[in-house]
Amino acid sequence: MAEKLPIIQNVTMSYSGLFDVKELYSAINEWFKDKGYDRREIKNEEHVSPSGKFIDIEIMPYKKLSDYAKSVIRIQITMHDVKEVEIERDKHKVKLNQGSIEIIFDSYLETDYEGRWEQTPFYFFMRTVYDKFFYKNYTEHFEEMVASDTREMEAMIKSFLNMYRFRK
Amino acid sequence: MLDKNKNIPPTVLKYKGIFDIGALYKFMSHWLINEGFEFYETKYKHKPPKIEINWEANKRITSYVKYIMEIHFYFYGVNDVEVIKDGAKRKMQDARVVITFSGKVETDYPDIYGDKNWEKNKFFVKAKKFFENYIIRQDLDVKHIDPFYYYILRFYEDVKSFLGMETVGGLS
Numbered sequence: 001m002a003e004k005l006p007i008i009q010n011v012t013m014s015y016s017g018l019f020d021v022k023e024l025y026s027a028i029n030e031w032f033k034d035k036g037y038d039r040r041e042i043k044n045e046e047h048v049s050p051s052g053k054f055i056d057i058e059i060m061p062y063k064k065l066s067d068y069a070k071s072v073i074r075i076q077i078t079m080h081d082v083k084e085v086e087i088e089r090d091k092h093k094v095k096l097n098q099g100s101i102e103i104i105f106d107s108y109l110e111t112d113y114e115g116r117w118e119q120t121p122f123y124f125f126m127r128t129v130y131d132k133f134f135y136k137n138y139t140e141h142f143e144e145m146v147a148s149d150t151r152e153m154e155a156m157i158k159s160f161l162n163m164y165r166f167r168k
Numbered sequence: 169m170l171d172k173n174k175n176i177p178p179t180v181l182k183y184k185g186i187f188d189i190g191a192l193y194k195f196m197s198h199w200l201i202n203e204g205f206e207f208y209e210t211k212y213k214h215k216p217p218k219i220e221i222n223w224e225a226n227k228r229i230t231s232y233v234k235y236i237m238e239i240h241f242y243f244y245g246v247n248d249v250e251v252i253k254d255g256a257k258r259k260m261q262d263a264r265v266v267i268t269f270s271g272k273v274e275t276d277y278p279d280i281y282g283d284k285n286w287e288k289n290k291f292f293v294k295a296k297k298f299f300e301n302y303i304i305r306q307d308l309d310v311k312h313i314d315p316f317y318y319y320i321l322r323f324y325e326d327v328k329s330f331l332g333m334e335t336v337g338g339l340s
Contacts, residue, residue, distance in 0.1 A: 022334060022336065025336075026337050038314070043179075043180045044179075044182070044328065044335055045180075048186070055335065
């Protein structure tokens with residue numbers, strides 16, 4: 001089994017107000033696509049109720065950094081009481097959503113994701129030695145890459161949602 | 169490579185609201201047929217207010233590679249309701265549904281007699297292992313496993329769009 005090294009854990013962000021669900025979802029997917037991540041959607045849940053929609057999405061895109069390590073960013077998005085509202089902007093009526101969002105970010109560096117170094121105890125031993133002494137610099141570099149991608153993603157979502165505060 | 173077993177990880181769609189179960193069934197089966205899949209309903213269990221359905225759809229890509237898509241539906245809390253849509257009364261269902269999409273890329277699939285060409289003797293079994301691990305490994309990843317995963321996601325996106333879910337359009 002591959003080894004998962006946690007890089008950023010449980011970073012949360014909340015927002016309440018106007019936003020566009022479709023645009024937010026597309027912006028996240030576009031960002032990952034631009035950064036070379038492969039898409040992986042674990043769950044997408046939607047409940048329609050009179051108080052608004054409840055939406056719960058879990059995505060876990062990954063990017064292979066080498067044949068040995070890959071970056072995995074897990075994002076859990078929960079939206080409550082999402083309603084459709086119509087606002088007037090530049091004398092035009094625009095449909096947006098109103099509700100609250102909570103986003104949780106976690107990221108990992110997954111090493112030996114193909115499980116090649118775990119076939120025999122000797123390989124496993126060699127892998128540990130290799131990780132600790134020879135590959136240390138690369139691992140540190142990869143850790144920085146994963147952390148920077150996660151922070152960039154977080155900043156992108158923050159600025160995306162902030163944009164709506166000033167669009168009213 | 170998503171998995172060394174050539175399995176596509178499951179993606180789960182959950183929805184609660186008013187929709188037409190019959191129309192969803194037709195939409196999904198037509199989608200698979202239009203895309204050239206042969207599909208079988210391996211399970212149909214209707215015990216009101218629950219319905220459980222399993223589908224297995226497969227498509228031969230080459231004489232060596234076949235895509236298998238597995239879809240599991242679980243409808244619960246199903247209640248019939250009458251709604252007015254586009255000025256006409258329609259019978260729909262207020263229900264919860266969980267749809268799980270998964271799949272796998274099968275190599276050396278059985279022929280019509282159920283025999284696998286590369287499992288006829290020990291030499292072929294070893295040759296197949298060598299062939300898949302060293303000769304066509306990249307091809308399987310790049311030409312089959314990853315595209316098939318995105319193919320399943322396209323189907324998943326179309327189902328989300330059919331149900332009128334907010335989060336559609338992730339595959340551009």
